[in-house]
Amino acid sequence: MKTPRPFTHIDTWVFDLDNTLYPHHVNLWQQVDARIGEFVSAWLKISAEEARVIQKNYYRRYGTTMRGMMTEHGVHADDYLAYVHRIDHSPLEPNPAMGAAIARLPGRKLILTNGSTDHADAVLQRLGIGEHFEAVFDIIAAELEPKPAPQTYQKFLRDHGVNPETSAMFEDLARNLVVPHQLGMTTVLVVPDGSQDVVREDWELEGRDAAHVDHVTDDLTGFLEKVGAKA
Incomplete structure (x- = not known):
């Protein structure tokens, strides 16, 4: 013990x-999660389903999807953060x-x-x-x-x-x-x-x-x- x-x-x-x-x-992070998927899909010009797989893979491998997108695809942090955190905080x-x-x-x-x-x-x-x-x-x-x-x-x-x-x-x-x-x-x-x-x-x-x-x-x-x- x-x-x-x-x-x-x-x-x-x-x-x-x-x-x-x-x-x-509260599932507030679910909103961010959805926005991340949208960002990945738009940036890589792939389907939502394909983006979801990449999103979760990077999250697990890099600690955040953002770190993976920066490392693998040259994404700028400012653009990413501004997009994914544009959510409705009212459930809190x-x-x-x-x-x-x-x-x-x-x-x-x-x-x-x-x-x-x-x-x-x-x-x-x-x-x-x-x-x-x-x-x-x-x-x-x-x-x-x-x-x-x-x-x-x-x-x-x-x-x-x-x-x-x-x-x-x-x-x-x-x-x-x-x-x-x-x-x-x-x-x-x-x-x-x-x-x-x-x-x-x-x-x-x-x-x-x-x-x-x-x-x-x-x-x-x-x-x-x-x-x-x-x-």
């Missing part, structure tokens, strides 16, 4: 954005309980996302929790290298002066917690609560029993409330 790392020493709390700070079943609802739980955590709170700052700002505004975060480290700050690339986490830690051994990382993809755990972070995997259907690839939902996952929750707000109460 593995012994999960505790939160007693944590002074920096790092959160992924999509499908982490809001429930999977304010979550004051989560905001209160985050506020109660001792220390700094940061966001580390493969999305753009514009998208993150829109999500945080809809959730009403943006005031609790010191900064957003996005795909541009990462020099277009997405998680789970090791250099992305290392650049994040350097840029924001974060000590991984006193930090916790919250993510919805287990593979994005491998490097944080190796660096010494306490890791938390946020999974669907099972109440509603979610649009995810099978591999995206794997890994909850992995050695690099210290904690698993399907209720982030409740989880943070318990951690904050103990801290």
Whole structure:
């Protein structure tokens, strides 16, 4: 039996954005996913079906479809990000309980996302929790290298002066917690609560029993409330 790392020493709390700070079943990312497919189809002048295969292949191989499209086809990040994040954020609802739980955590709170700052700002505004975060480290700050690339986490830690051994990382993809755990972070995997259907690839939902996952929750707000109460 593995012994999960505790939160007693944590002074920096790092959160992924999509499908982490809001429930999977909102399926907001499904809109982005559809826009990515449209972009790939138009850029490569192929059918939607062919684009879907390439989109998912690049996502899995490169960490993001964008990285694959840049590497394989010379796509410019600005064009890609502007198109795929042009979505309707209205399904997101304010979550004051989560905001209160985050506020109660001792220390700094940061966001580390493969999305753009514009998208993150829109999500945080809809959730009403943006005031609790010191900064957003996005795909541009990462020099277009997405998680789970090791250099992305290392650049994040350097840029924001974060000590991984006193930090916790919250993510919805287990593979994005491998490097944080190796660096010494306490890791938390946020999974669907099972109440509603979610649009995810099978591999995206794997890994909850992995050695690099210290904690698993399907209720982030409740989880943070318990951690904050103990801290």
